[in-house]
Amino acid sequence: MKEKRSNVRWYFAIGFFLIGVIAYMDRSNISYIAVPMMKDLGLTKTQFGLLALFFSLGYALMQVPSGMLAEKFGPRKMITIALV
Secondary structure (H helix, E strand, C coil): CCCCCCHHHHHHHHHHHHHHHHHHHHHHHHHCCCCHHHHHHCCHHHHHHHHHHHHHHHHHHHHHHHHHHHHHCHHHHHHHHHHH
């Protein structure tokens, strides 16, 4: 006898997809606001580039510890923490 599957998994899949899209847009939209942001903060292109570098570096360096924590505590807890 077949079990009826719940559609809840699709809601989670769509939700995680949308979260991923928003996270990607958050990381990539900095180039669109670079000029107004540099004018507003009085930054040179070099200073703005360094800020972008530090943001990317911090993001990249946290990938390995995040993976280790996900293995230790499980993906459910880590996703919950990441969303908060």
